Amino acid sequence: MTTVARHAGARLELPISGMTCASCAARIERRLNRIDGVQASVNYTTERASVTYAPDAVTPEKLVDAIQRAGYAASLPPAELDATSGRMAFDPADSVRDLRGRLILAAAASAPLVALGMVDALRFDGWQWLALVLATPVLLWAGLPFHRAAWLNLRQATTTMDTLISLGATAAWSWSVFALLLGDREDVYFEVVGVVITFLLAGRWFEARAKRSAGAALRALMELGAKDVSILDADGVEHRIPIGELKVDHRFIARPGEKVAADGIVYKGTSAIDRSLLTGESVPVDVAPGDAVTGATVNAGGLLIVRATRVGADTALAQIGRLVSEAQSGKAPVQRLADRVASVFVPVVLVIAAATLAYWTAAGETDVGFAAAIAVLIIACPCALGLATPTALLVGTGRGAQLGLLIKGPEILESTRRVDTVVIDKTGTATEGRMRLDSISVADGVDEAQALWLVGTLENGSEHPIGRAIASAARVLAGSAEPASVENFANRPGLGVQGTVAGRAIIAGRPALLEGADPSLTLPRELEHARVAAEAEGRTAIAASWDGAAQALFVVADTIKPGAREAVAHLRELGLHTVLLTGDNEPAARAVAQKIGVDDVIAEVLPSAKAEAICRLQRAGHVVAMIGDGVNDAPALAQADLGMAIGSGTDVALEASDLTLVTGDLRAAADALALSRRTLRTIKGNLFWAFAYNVAALPLAAAGLLHPMIAGAAMVCSSLFVIGNSLRLRRFSPRREGS
16 A cells, blocks of 8 residues: 555654755754664654654654754654644744844845945945945844854755855855955945845745745644533533543533534534534534534534543544644655755755856856856755645645545655546445345244344344344334343354344344355245345345244345435546445445446455455556445555545544545545645646756856846745745635535
């Protein structure tokens, strides 16, 4: 399966400050990965290191120390999600404010510098000294972040884009001071110092704001949680407490219009729950006592009393936040290529700049060579390369979280591009998974009520939806009567159950289970006719035997999920081949397949064989996505090239999947694939233009065809283009109606 690697050990998310480009992130990543027992991924855009480490060999303090020795700041902060408030503990606004102050000073000083440098009529005797006074604070204070980072890198014998900026601006200022004191006073570049640093600070400021905007979806998601809650004590007295004090099994109140404080089970009351902010579903869901509700959803109807089952960091909201954060901290394969390029790019640029200066000096054009070398240093900064992938990933995964689509890691994006076949589990995925007993047929002389009581009592021990449907019908028939005990109960996965009820040995399941236990247990003619008729209509027939003969046939039916046919149509529009996978018999499976419009059917597959069915498709050359929801789907989800779990399914299935459809709506599968593909296309488009920019700009700068000020502006524009292109993903619209 193509998915995020799951390594044994502890996991830690470390915020990092001081990174200024992709080279910084790559250097920290290399430093961390050199530690035994550590696997780290450092993301420049999110300013985080996602670290998996062996606790018996490495301490968190050692990880922080390694980052600090690399010249950057890191600490052991509280978890990103403040479980007591539902808020993000890390706020990227601080860097925005610092950059804004430096930018204001640089812009104020650079405006007269440009006027003096470019407009002859404004020049007066000694104007160069005024230019020196204006340019110096720009270089030393406004440009301090570049110089500080360059010095830290120099101490580590490495280079980054800050090295290029600091070297270029300092060289222009030094050359100008030299010319002012000892040479031609007209040959000064003070305006280059001011304008380049102003442009680059502006770029950093816009970049920081854009990165904050790109992560706004996740921050908004985390802010959904309630801040305080009303609970009832043992005497039924109401108390208002902070959300952090809510405990499992507390009974809390959700009034109309209020947010549900935590995950729980409705204890009393009926209402409609609006889950749109969490799952993207626009239609409220009715709930009653015994129904599960999710924290951060809104009570749109009557008053509810809820018993808390998950609080704080264990809630679905917190888990969604962690999944999205981990996905945003990872790296797609295409980004690792960009990181490798960025790590060697700066030294290569330094060589090109030196060669440019040497060439023009040898040609007797030292002034031209100096300006060309500065332009090379400035225009070649690999900012756009470093931003190309993480900004798109940040926006794409954030938009997905808003729509109830969780992408577990950037590697998943590559899988969505290659998928050509989608396998859909039937029960609980294409259908509601809430089976109901439609009819009972009995052999001659058998009492129908007794047959239901016997088989329903046996099925009480079954977890299968079919068994639960029969058991539920039997409980309705029995009323308040105590159910009989079952002895020697045995479950036959994919076939049925058997055991002893009231002294009778009963087998209930597929006709093949009965015949396998005793070849003489064949269905009488009237029961066989009922079985054939039921299966022809897409319903499921369960045979039962006791007293040495097949005695009854129970017909159970499921209902197609609303939107299932529309979902399949959307998948086919994406060019995907669709397959229905089920343990049901062939006629029943084909009846459902015809209703929802899938291309092929794989029926009568035991739960243990679902993964093998996926394998057969893969061996035939298909790249397979699997959509499922149950425990028995987990092996198939793990085997598939892309596992997609319905959010209403089991925790095991969700853990085994690569994409989670929180909404539980099958139509979200097509939305998830479409969003993933669009995010991948955006990443590749960003990388293409970032590479193309550097490839085209460097020769122009070396040839002396780009003024350093124009080079600085062009470099900023390339980064802003990449960010702007990524932010377009925020406008992604799902195909689901009302989302």
